[in-house]
Every structure is written in C-alpha cells, then in structure tokens.
Amino acid sequence: MSSIHNTPKVISNTPFESLRFQFSWRNYQEKFLNHFETHLNDNHLHVVAPPGSGKTILGLEMLRRVQKKTIVFAPTLTIRNQWKDRLLTFFTEDNAFADFSFDIKKPAALTFVTYQSLHAFYKSFDTKEAFLAFFKTYGIEAIVLDEAHHLKNEWWKCLFALKDARKLTTIALTATPPIDSTDQELSRYFELCGPIDEEIAVPDLVKEGDLCPHQDFIHFSEPNQEEIESIASYRKKIADFVTSLQQNEPFIALLKSHRFLTNTDEVLEEIYKDPSCFSSILIFLRSVGEIIDPYLFEVLGFERNKKVNFPNLTYEWTEKLLQFILFTDREELLAHEEFLQKLENRLRKYGMINQKRVSVFGNRKLYTTLANSPSKLESIVDIIQHEYRSLDTKLRAVILTDYIRKEFLSYSHIDDVNQLGVLPIFQHVRTSLKRMNSIGVLSGTMVIIPKDCLLILEELNPNKKYSHTSLLCDDNYVSISITTKVKSDLVSDITKLFELGHINVLVGTKSLLGEGWDSPAINSLVLASFVGSYVSSNQMRGRAIRSQEGNPTKVSNIWHLACIDPTVDDGGSDIEMLERRFHAFVGVSNTEPVYISTGIGRLALPASFDREIIQNINEQTFALATNRKNIKTKWETAIAKGNSLATEIQYFTDNPRIEAKQKKIYHRDLVKYISAEASIGLAIVFSEIYLQSAFKMAQFGFLYFAYSVLSVIGIAVGFKIFNRIRAHAQSRFIHKNMNTIGEAVLLTLDRLGYLTTDVSEIEIRSEQFVGDTVCNIYGATRVESSLFVKAMEEILNPIENPRYLIEKSSIFGSTSDWQNYVTVPTIFGAKKKDATVFLAYWKMYVSQGKLHFTRTVEGRKILIKARLFHVTNVLKKSTKKEVIWK
Structure with missing residues (x-):
C-alpha cells in the first residue's frame, strides 16, 4: 500500500x-x-x-x-x-x-x-x-x-x-x-x-515453572559519622528555622494583614477552593499566641462561642503555609516581595525548595546522602561474599546501579572509592574479594572482563576481533573498546561468558541490563539503584526470577540495599522508598504460617533500628538466603493455600513495621492519664487529711491555692482522657463496622449497575489483627474488586475534596464538635441521586446520617470541619492496599 x-x-x-x-x-x-x-x-x-x-x-x-x-x-x-x-x-x-x-x-x-x-x-x-x-x-x-x-x-x-x-x-x-x-x-x-x-499472578507462573522460586532480602547499613553529622545538622537547622519563623515579626505581620483575614467576606470563594491554606495561616498565628477573630472560625464551619481545639503547628502545616505564601499566592503579595525573596533565598540555601516545591522534612540532597551512601559498597561486598560461599562457581550475580562514574577507572586504593556506581562497585568488589577473579562490567560505554576470558571470547566468536587495553590498576582485567560495529555482538558474547560461568559477577547499569538485556542464568541480583522508579526496579527484578531451561532447581535471591537514618525511629528515607516499591512486588513471607502477598510486611522487619539490631537482621537474612531449598519449599506450601490473587484493604496500618504498637497506644495513653488523674485525687485527699493538720496554723489561702492547682491539673488530664477515649471510640467504629460499610458499598455498586457478577455470589470478609482490620471481597471480577477497594479507600482515608459528605452526630449530640464525617466515594458522587442511593444503604447497614453537598458555601464549611476532625487526621493513620494469594 x-x-x-x-x-x-x-x-x-x-x-x-x-x-x-x-x-x-x-x-x-x-x-x-x-x-x-x-x-x-x-x-x-x-x-x-x-x-x-x-x-x-x-x-x-x-x-x-x-x-x-x-x-x-x-x-x-x-x-x-x-x-x-x-x-x-x-x-x-x-x-x-x-x-x-x-x-x-x-x-x-x-x-x-x-x-x-x-x-x-x-x-x-x-x-x-x-x-x-x-x-x-x-x-x-x-x-x-x-x-x-x-x-x-x-x-x-x-x-x-x-x-x-x-x-x-x-x-x-x-x-x-x-x-x-x-x-x-x-x-x-x-x-x-x-x-x-x-x-x-506470579504464583501461577512459579507453579507452572515459568518463574523460579525467589525471595527479596534487604541488607542494612549505617552511614558514617560524617553523614550522620550532616543529617543531624540539617534536621537541627530545620527545627531552628521553624522556631525562628515563629519569632519573625515581618512574617507574622504579613499573615495578619493577609486578605484572607482582613477581607474575608470578599474572598470566601477563593478561600474555599483550598481551605487548608486558610487553615495554615490561622494555625500558625495561634501557635505564636495571636488572638484569632471568632468569625474566622465560623468561616471554617465552627459554631460561634464554642471552644475550638485547633491542630498544633506541625512541619506539615508549616510546609503548606510556606508553599502558599511563596508560590501559590505570590502574585497577590507584591507589597512584601522583598521580604518574600529573602525568605525564599533562605529556604533554597537550606535545600528546602526543589522546583518550586517547599519541603520542610528534607531535601533531595538529604535523601541522596543515604541513598548513595558509601556504606552500601560494604553491603554489596558482604552480599557477594556470602553468595559466593553459598554457591561457589554456580554463582551468577548481577549488580545493577545508575551511573558508570568513569573517574574511578584508575583508582587502586579502596579508601578512594566513596560513591555508588558501576566502576566504584567493580573496584570495591575486586579489591575486597581478591580470591574472586571472575568479575565483569557490562554497560553501554564500558566493558571490562578478566584477561583470561579473551581466549574464550575468540573461541565463542572467531569472526570478531575486539580491541582491548589492560587496566592500569590491575592487569588481570582488560577494558574492551566499544564501537557501533561490534556492540550487539559484544553484549551477546559477554552474556555467554556469564552464562557459562567464566564471569560470576557482572556489574552494569540498569539502562542496559534492566529492560533489554536478559539472562535466565541469574540467580542473585543486587539492586544498587536509587534513581529509578518502581517501574524500572520491577523490570530489573524480573531479570532474576525467570526460570532457566535445564536448571529445575534454580532459586533466585533479590537483594535490596538500605542505609538507615539513625536520627529517626522508622529507619528513614531508604526504608520509605523500599516500602513504596514493595507494595507491588509479589513474594513469599519470611513468617510462619507462610503466605504470598505484596508489601514489605512479609519480610517481618523490626519496628526500630539501631546498630545491634542491624547486625542481627543481616545475620538472620544471610541465614535465610543460604537455605535456597527452604525458599522453594515456602513457595510450594504457600501456593497450595490459594488459587488466585485477591486485593484487600487494610485500615489503620500506616507502617507494616509498627503493627504491634498500634493497639498499645490507646491503652498506654489511657493508663498514663488515668493514673495521673488517680494520683491527683489521692493528693487532694492527702491534703485534706494531713496537710490541714500540719498547717493548722497557716493561712487558709495556702490550702485553697493547693486545691486550685491540683484541680486545674486534674481537669487538664481529664480532658486528655476524654480525647483519647474519643479517638479510640472513633477508630473502633470503623473496625467494628468494616463489614457493614463494605455491604453499603457493594450494594450501591450493584444498584447503580457497576457489577456484572450476581451480588449474591460475592462475599465480603474482614479480619482483625493487632492494630488493624483487613477487608476484601471474594467472587468478584478484578474490575469489580478494584471499584470496591477504591470506594472503601475513599471512605476510610483522610477526607480530601468529595462532592458529597455524610455527617453522623456523636453520642453527645449536636452540642459537641465531635462528629463523624464520611466521604461519599467519587463513583457515587457525580449525581445526587447516586449519592442518595449510597446514603440509603449507609443508613440501612451502618448508621443514621445526613447528606451534605460540599459545593456550596455552607457545604464548604462542613467539608473544612470534616477534614480537620476526620478520625484518620486525628490519629495520623490511613489505609493501604495489598494483594494476597488466597
């Protein structure tokens, strides 16, 4: 044609x-x-x-x-x-x-x-x-x-x-x-x-033999003293900055004169487009002791003459405020431009601005300090050494990273190697494991092989002559010149050297090896990449888990690297990044009973990290990685327990590593506050019985003063007890009603025509564990399951910007600020008649409630209030989705 x-x-x-x-x-x-x-x-x-x-x-x-x-x-x-x-x-x-x-x-x-x-x-x-x-x-x-x-x-x-x-x-x-x-x-x-x-499903492929049994492992390292000091210094700098901002008179004056406060009625529509900006101004001013006009609280949906328990100023609110003032609203603040430019320059100097985004928690430099830590070079050496001891000449390890870093080609001293990259890793492994002389480099612009492999290359491809030069740092290795004419053949020939075992460890860039390059012989993969997203890391991971024809016993280990941030309890940004990626990695658990799921929780990591814990984890990890037969057995056992992957939603599990703490937090706080309350009561009784006699001659004013102080403290502690009981009751409402909330969602989906499966064939199941509740449905199609989970997420997660809300009054009636607000999921919120259908099922299965349309002035006020007092905002919890084999 x-x-x-x-x-x-x-x-x-x-x-x-x-x-x-x-x-x-x-x-x-x-x-x-x-x-x-x-x-x-x-x-x-x-x-x-x-x-x-x-x-x-x-x-x-x-x-x-x-x-x-x-x-x-x-x-x-x-x-x-x-x-x-x-x-x-x-x-x-x-x-x-x-x-x-x-x-x-x-x-x-x-x-x-x-x-x-x-x-x-x-x-x-x-x-x-x-x-x-x-x-x-x-x-x-x-x-x-x-x-x-x-x-x-x-x-x-x-x-x-x-x-x-x-x-x-x-x-x-x-x-x-x-x-x-x-x-x-x-x-x-x-x-x-x-x-x-x-x-x-991955389990189906493992069962059929198209993928081999495999396991993900994490090797932990610690930053050196210089890196720790850099991180600690940065965090202190940020804390000092926020404190100084609260003492900055020009900044306070700017906020007090902002049109949101001085011309509120004229800009209501603008305020309601993103009320969190307005809230951030009020929260900041409250934190510095400024008296807020009660009318401004009415704008936020609170009733006049009622006490407002406003959120404290956190880094999140500070970040929201600075983003609004410095970028979103900058053109409206031209009278303050000189001051704002100085403030922006200061933030940029601290590394708190990246591409017009304010980040109070940490900048890219702080993240890469850990992600690119030289301590990971030691982790790689430990991993390769361990795998070589376990597999000997059967080892086929690939190490993937982001950059080549050619400046390290001539380095001969291990102390000079202080960055992640192809050549730094090659040099570090070469000099640290001298008895292993079967290491190679394969990238788009750099190929290095042991000199002994030159003759084998000639045998593999007699028609190709590759020009080469010996490495200055080690003449046992040669660098092969890459030209367009030989490139495709060279990659193929180096791959053959690797598969035949003449090269046991191959170091390369993710761009070359991650997607296009493939070798079924890989049985150990080290992901030393910190730039790539989940997509690229999953593509790289896929290289190692392919089965190999003629090798039915193949089991692969996939190694992830994490440098712990010692200044925070949860391990820091490296762990956070791995948690995000693991949400889509399907694998077998390290726990008993064994199961297959997504998420990092299956690795059973500790709740916190210190040097001793890190050493113990790494030792346990190496022990697990050595027993490849056990990994294969785990897959066989777990596969036999199910027949399909089911999506489930977990509520109040913000971090898989702190599940064991979640139940304790309520009891701990209640015990603490109730004990304090009891102590105060005993103190008052003691004062009445003993102090009155001891100070019989003293003026009565002293006793009255003591009673007053103790009473004030008692009231304050009592209020804390009330708040904890309130938060606990709200969370229990969700845990207790997970199934009935699911019923309301499922029946609404059916009524509105989103289900093709007969609703009588679909079963909702929820289970409670320590600190969280898991809910999923069985018998539905993948699309139906996705719609169900998405709707449940919107109901359980912090409220954002729904068209409709359901308001449920508390047991204390309308006189209390304590309300329960529920998002009407987006799929039901496009039309009022659809939202009304959901409300009807909500009333039938969950509780009584009232529907609010949030696109009016009054509706916006309710939405703002709902966002401030939603239970997941109070407790800083949310939901997560995981896929599990059942």
Missing part, C-alpha cells in the same frame, strides 16, 4: 484464520483466555502480566481472536521486533504469514511500530483531522499498547486523539503499571489503557 485511498480499506479474515498457536497453553494462560470475551465487552482490555508469562504471545492470540486490522505500539525497536518474531515462531508453520508491516505509513493486517514512530508520524500532518483521516482510510480498528508506562508526555496527545476519535478496540499490556507516578500521570495512564481487567 503505497498511497492513501479515499475509502476505508477493509481486510478479510483470511490472514487471521491462517494463524494458529503451535504449542499448548499454560494453565494460567488458558484461564485468562477463557475470560477474554467477557473483558472485551467494553472495547477495552488491560492486562498486567509479569516477565516470563508470555505476554506478547497472549497479545497475538487476542489479536487473532479479535480479527481486526491492528497497530501494535511498542516502546523500543527490540520489543517491536519481538512481536514479529513471536508471530512467526509461535503462530505459523514455516513463517508462512506475510501480512505484517513495520511501516506505519503502509499498514498491513498487523503493523508493529514504536511509540516514537507514531509521534513523528503525527507531527508530519498539518492538522489532527488529517492524521485521523489516514487511519480511517486504512480501516484501522484496533490498537495494542505494549508497556504503556514508557509513554512520554508528548506522545499522549496523538494516542488519545486516535483512540477517542476512532473508537478503537484497545488492548493494553504491561508488566509494571506506573503505580508510583503522580496522581495526574496515573489518572492519564488508566484513562488511556482502561482499568486493569486481568492480572496474571
């Missing part, structure tokens, strides 16, 4: 009818294909399939069944070519299929192109209409989005235009949804790809 025709070009079914899968489907693949037609009812199919599941082959089978003229979009040329190779190898006899194309300008029955090609093609048209007319002319009816998490910003526009205008059948395939992207990016991703319809 060399020209554009004026009429749509329709293809016959003949090309697709000639395609047949030439082998037998795996059980999990056949199970997926059985549901294929159901999922495609809405013209969308979004499949998550881990590496090794045959994602491309399944995609081709779907296209064979759809029988529509299709364009497949791939992120790279390598992956594009894989589609053609899989088509000819797995669906034809003797490559007998020719109706495919690599040229988007000349589409065939199946056209394989990259996203880059589509974008370049889009820019070649003068108008969007002309671009769309091309696809109409050629009768394109379906598209495949392969690994759509790769999409760059400028590529979205043409894809949305093509999808929306042509109403195309859309099949999205990915191993790694971009779950750690921004809300906007994630929303755009799901708008293009649709909700996840099906996920092929």
Whole structure:
C-alpha cells in the first residue's frame, strides 16, 4: 500500500484464520483466555502480566481472536521486533504469514511500530483531522499498547486523539503499571489503557515453572559519622528555622494583614477552593499566641462561642503555609516581595525548595546522602561474599546501579572509592574479594572482563576481533573498546561468558541490563539503584526470577540495599522508598504460617533500628538466603493455600513495621492519664487529711491555692482522657463496622449497575489483627474488586475534596464538635441521586446520617470541619492496599 485511498480499506479474515498457536497453553494462560470475551465487552482490555508469562504471545492470540486490522505500539525497536518474531515462531508453520508491516505509513493486517514512530508520524500532518483521516482510510480498528508506562508526555496527545476519535478496540499490556507516578500521570495512564481487567499472578507462573522460586532480602547499613553529622545538622537547622519563623515579626505581620483575614467576606470563594491554606495561616498565628477573630472560625464551619481545639503547628502545616505564601499566592503579595525573596533565598540555601516545591522534612540532597551512601559498597561486598560461599562457581550475580562514574577507572586504593556506581562497585568488589577473579562490567560505554576470558571470547566468536587495553590498576582485567560495529555482538558474547560461568559477577547499569538485556542464568541480583522508579526496579527484578531451561532447581535471591537514618525511629528515607516499591512486588513471607502477598510486611522487619539490631537482621537474612531449598519449599506450601490473587484493604496500618504498637497506644495513653488523674485525687485527699493538720496554723489561702492547682491539673488530664477515649471510640467504629460499610458499598455498586457478577455470589470478609482490620471481597471480577477497594479507600482515608459528605452526630449530640464525617466515594458522587442511593444503604447497614453537598458555601464549611476532625487526621493513620494469594 503505497498511497492513501479515499475509502476505508477493509481486510478479510483470511490472514487471521491462517494463524494458529503451535504449542499448548499454560494453565494460567488458558484461564485468562477463557475470560477474554467477557473483558472485551467494553472495547477495552488491560492486562498486567509479569516477565516470563508470555505476554506478547497472549497479545497475538487476542489479536487473532479479535480479527481486526491492528497497530501494535511498542516502546523500543527490540520489543517491536519481538512481536514479529513471536508471530512467526509461535503462530505459523514455516513463517508462512506475510501480512505484517513495520511501516506505519503502509499498514498491513498487523503493523508493529514504536511509540516514537507514531509521534513523528503525527507531527508530519498539518492538522489532527488529517492524521485521523489516514487511519480511517486504512480501516484501522484496533490498537495494542505494549508497556504503556514508557509513554512520554508528548506522545499522549496523538494516542488519545486516535483512540477517542476512532473508537478503537484497545488492548493494553504491561508488566509494571506506573503505580508510583503522580496522581495526574496515573489518572492519564488508566484513562488511556482502561482499568486493569486481568492480572496474571506470579504464583501461577512459579507453579507452572515459568518463574523460579525467589525471595527479596534487604541488607542494612549505617552511614558514617560524617553523614550522620550532616543529617543531624540539617534536621537541627530545620527545627531552628521553624522556631525562628515563629519569632519573625515581618512574617507574622504579613499573615495578619493577609486578605484572607482582613477581607474575608470578599474572598470566601477563593478561600474555599483550598481551605487548608486558610487553615495554615490561622494555625500558625495561634501557635505564636495571636488572638484569632471568632468569625474566622465560623468561616471554617465552627459554631460561634464554642471552644475550638485547633491542630498544633506541625512541619506539615508549616510546609503548606510556606508553599502558599511563596508560590501559590505570590502574585497577590507584591507589597512584601522583598521580604518574600529573602525568605525564599533562605529556604533554597537550606535545600528546602526543589522546583518550586517547599519541603520542610528534607531535601533531595538529604535523601541522596543515604541513598548513595558509601556504606552500601560494604553491603554489596558482604552480599557477594556470602553468595559466593553459598554457591561457589554456580554463582551468577548481577549488580545493577545508575551511573558508570568513569573517574574511578584508575583508582587502586579502596579508601578512594566513596560513591555508588558501576566502576566504584567493580573496584570495591575486586579489591575486597581478591580470591574472586571472575568479575565483569557490562554497560553501554564500558566493558571490562578478566584477561583470561579473551581466549574464550575468540573461541565463542572467531569472526570478531575486539580491541582491548589492560587496566592500569590491575592487569588481570582488560577494558574492551566499544564501537557501533561490534556492540550487539559484544553484549551477546559477554552474556555467554556469564552464562557459562567464566564471569560470576557482572556489574552494569540498569539502562542496559534492566529492560533489554536478559539472562535466565541469574540467580542473585543486587539492586544498587536509587534513581529509578518502581517501574524500572520491577523490570530489573524480573531479570532474576525467570526460570532457566535445564536448571529445575534454580532459586533466585533479590537483594535490596538500605542505609538507615539513625536520627529517626522508622529507619528513614531508604526504608520509605523500599516500602513504596514493595507494595507491588509479589513474594513469599519470611513468617510462619507462610503466605504470598505484596508489601514489605512479609519480610517481618523490626519496628526500630539501631546498630545491634542491624547486625542481627543481616545475620538472620544471610541465614535465610543460604537455605535456597527452604525458599522453594515456602513457595510450594504457600501456593497450595490459594488459587488466585485477591486485593484487600487494610485500615489503620500506616507502617507494616509498627503493627504491634498500634493497639498499645490507646491503652498506654489511657493508663498514663488515668493514673495521673488517680494520683491527683489521692493528693487532694492527702491534703485534706494531713496537710490541714500540719498547717493548722497557716493561712487558709495556702490550702485553697493547693486545691486550685491540683484541680486545674486534674481537669487538664481529664480532658486528655476524654480525647483519647474519643479517638479510640472513633477508630473502633470503623473496625467494628468494616463489614457493614463494605455491604453499603457493594450494594450501591450493584444498584447503580457497576457489577456484572450476581451480588449474591460475592462475599465480603474482614479480619482483625493487632492494630488493624483487613477487608476484601471474594467472587468478584478484578474490575469489580478494584471499584470496591477504591470506594472503601475513599471512605476510610483522610477526607480530601468529595462532592458529597455524610455527617453522623456523636453520642453527645449536636452540642459537641465531635462528629463523624464520611466521604461519599467519587463513583457515587457525580449525581445526587447516586449519592442518595449510597446514603440509603449507609443508613440501612451502618448508621443514621445526613447528606451534605460540599459545593456550596455552607457545604464548604462542613467539608473544612470534616477534614480537620476526620478520625484518620486525628490519629495520623490511613489505609493501604495489598494483594494476597488466597
């Protein structure tokens, strides 16, 4: 097809009818294909399939069944070519299929192109209409989005235009949804790809032998004294800054003269667009002892002449205030520009501003201090040494990191190696483990191998001559020159050296090894990358867990590195980053009874860290990692306990490592305050019995003064008891009613037509553990389960900006500020009649309540108050989702 025709070009079914899968489907693949037609009812199919599941082959089978003229979009040329190779190898006899194309300008029955090609093609048209007319002319009816998490910003526009205008059948395939992207990016991703319809489960692949048994391990290290001092100094600097801000008269004067306070009525609409900015001003002024006009509290939804228990000034509120003053509202504060510029300069000097975002908690430099800590070099050496002792010459370890750092090529002293990178890691391992001389480097611009491997390279590829030079720091190793002519062959040959065992440890960059490069021989992977997101780390992790033909006993260890921040109890930013990533890693637990789930909780990490704890954890970890047979047994045991992955929501488990503390916090505080109250009562009695006699001659004023002081203290402690009981009762309300809240959500979904499964076949289950409640549903489709969990999340999480709220009065009636506010989930909040349906089921199953529309002035006041007093805001808790094999 060399020209554009004026009429749509329709293809016959003949090309697709000639395609047949030439082998037998795996059980999990056949199970997926059985549901294929159901999922495609809405013209969308979004499949998550881990590496090794045959994602491309399944995609081709779907296209064979759809029988529509299709364009497949791939992120790279390598992956594009894989589609053609899989088509000819797995669906034809003797490559007998020719109706495919690599040229988007000349589409065939199946056209394989990259996203880059589509974008370049889009820019070649003068108008969007002309671009769309091309696809109409050629009768394109379906598209495949392969690994759509790769999409760059400028590529979205043409894809949305093509999808929306042509109403195309859309099949999205990915191993790694971009779950750690921004809300906007994630929303755009799901708008293009649709909700996840099906996920092929890792346990199924392990069961079938397509993935090997594996386990994630974390090796902990401590920063050196210089790094600790740097972190402590930064934290002190921030604390001093916040204190100085509270003493800064010009800043206080700026806030007092802000239009939100001086012309409140005129800017109410502006205030209600983001009331947290207004709240942050009041909270700050209250913290410095300023008297607040009672009317301003009315604006926030509080009743006149009532005491307001306003939140304390925290780093979160300080950050919100500074963001508003320095950036959001800057143009309205031109009279204070000189002062604001000085304040901004000061924040930038402290590293508290990054790309117009204020961060009071810590800057990027503080994070990279730990993420790039030289202590991780010692961790890598310990890991490789341990794995070599365990596996000896069978070790096939890969270490992936972010940068090459060529300046370390000539370094010969270990003390000079003080950064993470390909060459620093190579040098550190080489000099620390001198008896191991089988280390190599493989990256896009640097290849290093042992000198002994040169002869083997010549045997592997006699037609290629690689020029090389010996390393100045160690003539046992050579650096091979890389040219465009030899690059592809060189990567293949180094991979063969690795698989044959001539190289036991390969160090490389995640860009080369993470996605495109693959070797089923890997049995130990060290992720020394701190720049990459979850997507790239999961792609790298996928390299190690593939099964290896001829090696049925393969078990892989995946090693993550964490440098502990000794200035905080929870371990710091490295642990926080790993927690986020582990939410999407499916793996087996280290605990008994064994189970399979996502989340870092399955590793049973401690609640806090110190030097002794770190040493003990690392020793225990090495013991677990050595027993690879036990890892395989755990997978077999856990797989036998279930048959599918179920999404569950956990309430009040903000951090998996502090679950054991959550139940104690209420009891501890209550015991503390009640004990204090009892002591005060005894003190008063003691005063009455003994002091009155002892001071019989003293003036009565002394006793009255003592009684007054004790009474005030008693009232204050009593108020704390009331607050703790109140917070505890609110949290218990959620724990106790998790099932009934779920019933209200599920029945509303059914009533509004979101369920295709008969609601009588769906079961809600909730279980209570120490400090948290877990809820999930059984018998629903993946889409239905996702809708249910998302609605539950919105109800249980801190209130944001819903269109409708349900207000439930407390047991103390309308005279108390203590109210219970519930978000009406977004899926029910678009229309009042839908929100009313949810309210009806809420009343039926949970409690009485009143519906409020938050897009009016009065509704905004209620929303502000709800956000301030929602139980999860009081207790600093929220929810999390995990996927568990059941």
